[in-house]
Amino acid sequence: MKLFIFHTPELTPTDKVPECAIAVDVLRATTTMATVLAAGGEAVQVFSDLDQLLAVSEKWSSEKRLRAGERGGSKVPGFDLGNSPLDCTPEVVQGRRLFISTTNGTRALQRIQDAKAVLAAAFVNRAAVVQYLLEKQPETVWIVGSGWEGSFSLEDTACAGAIAHSVVQQTKLSQDELAGNDEVISAIALYSQWQDNLLGLLHLASHGKRLLRLNCDEDLKYCSQTDILDVLPIQQEQGVL
Numbered sequence: 001m002k003l004f005i006f007h008t009p010e011l012t013p014t015d016k017v018p019e020c021a022i023a024v025d026v027l028r029a030t031t032t033m034a035t036v037l038a039a040g041g042e043a044v045q046v047f048s049d050l051d052q053l054l055a056v057s058e059k060w061s062s063e064k065r066l067r068a069g070e071r072g073g074s075k076v077p078g079f080d081l082g083n084s085p086l087d088c089t090p091e092v093v094q095g096r097r098l099f100i101s102t103t104n105g106t107r108a109l110q111r112i113q114d115a116k117a118v119l120a121a122a123f124v125n126r127a128a129v130v131q132y133l134l135e136k137q138p139e140t141v142w143i144v145g146s147g148w149e150g151s152f153s154l155e156d157t158a159c160a161g162a163i164a165h166s167v168v169q170q171t172k173l174s175q176d177e178l179a180g181n182d183e184v185i186s187a188i189a190l191y192s193q194w195q196d197n198l199l200g201l202l203h204l205a206s207h208g209k210r211l212l213r214l215n216c217d218e219d220l221k222y223c224s225q226t227d228i229l230d231v232l233p234i235q236q237e238q239g240v241l
């Protein structure tokens, strides 16, 4: 297995596709997606465009669908939900499909949707994603951070590092053997330094600070938890996990 980390969708190659690609948006899209599926949501369907989301979801009855829209950290007016995983309780999501569009996370998923296997990862479901990699042994794996509007984000790289760190620990591979690019070595170093204080890391991150200004302290606490959800968001058909 060779692992490559790309910090943003924009830095991700466009001329090839890997066997397995993993989108990460710790704050908060992929944490929310994992939470919805763990809470009994029927599926998660991602859109970069809000109008397209509204048109496609219109074909579903309102009992069977939830529309989640986030821009700049806030809920899009008229949508059922924003992008807080804390709103995705079993009472709200069970048996319903989440139609979701967020600023960066859904774009990262769309960027990798042609890979053979497409997953969504966050700290909350890191172990389930690592388990999949260990079982399937894909030859090439890309982890793509969502970043923020094209720039690097600390929390997505730390989560990519958490996945790589766990693969190294559970296999006989050295970091050198696993790493397809230098980003893997630096992501493991970042995660190793902060693994006992991920909430502290989220408080340092620029998007963490943006969410704190929006009073999302509890979201940061939730998103900083590792391995609490045994769920594997995996693409079933294009754009649907």
Ligand code: 3SL
Residues within 6 Å of the ligand: 025, 027, 028, 029, 030, 070, 072, 073, 074, 083, 102, 103, 104, 105, 106, 146, 211
């Ligand atoms: O950018 C995104 O996709 C979102 O996850 C951002 S937010 O955490 O909902 O503000």
